[in-house]
Amino acid sequence: MPSTAKASPRAKAGRLAAADSPRPFPLIRDPRVGGSLEGMPDEALLSSLLTMAAPDANGDVLALRLLSGHGSLETAIAAASAGKLPGGIPWDDHAAVRFRAVIELAARLVRPTLEQRPLLSSHEDLVTYARLRAACSAVQTLRLLFLDRQRQLIADELHRTGSVGDVALYVREIMSRALTMDARGLVIVHSCPSDEPPNPASVRVSCADIQKAGNLLGVELVEYLLIGRRSYVTLLGEPVVKRLARLVAAEGDGATASSEAAVR
Numbered sequence: 001m002p003s004t005a006k007a008s009p010r011a012k013a014g015r016l017a018a019a020d021s022p023r024p025f026p027l028i029r030d031p032r033v034g035g036s037l038e039g040m041p042d043e044a045l046l047s048s049l050l051t052m053a054a055p056d057a058n059g060d061v062l063a064l065r066l067l068s069g070h071g072s073l074e075t076a077i078a079a080a081s082a083g084k085l086p087g088g089i090p091w092d093d094h095a096a097v098r099f100r101a102v103i104e105l106a107a108r109l110v111r112p113t114l115e116q117r118p119l120l121s122s123h124e125d126l127v128t129y130a131r132l133r134a135a136c137s138a139v140q141t142l143r144l145l146f147l148d149r150q151r152q153l154i155a156d157e158l159h160r161t162g163s164v165g166d167v168a169l170y171v172r173e174i175m176s177r178a179l180t181m182d183a184r185g186l187v188i189v190h191s192c193p194s195d196e197p198p199n200p201a202s203v204r205v206s207c208a209d210i211q212k213a214g215n216l217l218g219v220e221l222v223e224y225l226l227i228g229r230r231s232y233v234t235l236l237g238e239p240v241v242k243r244l245a246r247l248v249a250a251e252g253d254g255a256t257a258s259s260e261a262a263v264r
Contacts, residue, residue: 042073049102050080054095062086074135074229077103078193081136100136107132115153126187130227133158134191140167140198146178147185147222154181164193169206171213178219186214187223197226197233207235 037045043063050066051059065086066076079085081103083096110129126145133156134141140163145156159174160167167190178186188210192198203226211221224235 043067046073046076049099053080053098054091057091057095072195072229075193078136078138082138084138103132103135126189126223127225127227127232130189130191130225131229133189134193134227137161137191138193139163140165140193141191142167142169143189143191144174144177145187145189146181146183147187149184151185151222154183166202169203171206171209174210175213175217175219178214179217183219185220185222186210187225188221189225189227191227193229195228195230197228197231200226200233200235204235 046066047059047063049059050057050062062085063076066079067073069086070076070079077099080091081096081100083091083093085091107129110125110132113125114129130143133143139161141161142159143156144159146154148154157177159177160169162168169190174186174188188207190198190203203224207221207224210224213219214221221236226233226235
């Protein structure tokens with residue numbers, strides 16, 4: 001009697017690979033294979049990742065179509081993560097989740113560098129982390145990073161998602177959340193799914209409103225970053241290192257004054 005068992009995705013992928021002509025890109029099949037992947041072209045690395053996420057898909061063809069259609073590795077990754085693929089490609093929610101998991105792992109690898117020292121002592125680490133967090137998004141996002149008195153990271157949260165062209169910002173919601181987290185400092189990261197960051201003119205008023213509210217409530221707006229895939233802008237004009245030194249010095253002066261008052 002013939003078997004009614006269905007072939008596993010892995011078995012089907014093996015048959016398809018055997019039937020195809022030699023692959024144009026090397027596929028990472030065995031995790032025990034040594035050597036660095038640093039020299040691997042974007043299209044080859046993307047092809048391998050796509051094949052692992054969806055074994056029934058032709059990773060080589062899909063990688064080329066994504067890169068040619070979206071113009072860059074970053075936008076190709078965002079499209080694959082959101083399931084926005086060329087027509088006829090076998091790609092389900094499970095494949096998209098596997099793909100996003102890789103990006104999430106990358107962000108979690110970067111996060112410890114933000115937790116081990118005052119946040120703004122490594123501005124580039126902050127930008128790298130924020131870009132990874134927004135890598136899978138096809139819309140604008142607002143992320144809040146809450147800091148303690150020493151400007152150490154308490155927590156970070158995705159606050160809001162918007163559209164391709166805008167994301168809503170409500171001062172009351174942001175300040176309420178900061179107080180709930182018992183934060184003394186706040187970093188706002190506004191990410192845009194294009195090469196250039198959002199237009200600073202469109203958010204300067206909101207930035208000023210948050211600064212005013214924070215001054216009243218004891219929550220310092222330490223940084224407001226506008227981030228695109230290729231560049232970023234800070235809305236607070238003072239150089240980052242200088243501002244960090246000023247904030248830490250102010251905290252130290254405040255602690256000294258409190259101690260002297262207690263002695264008297």
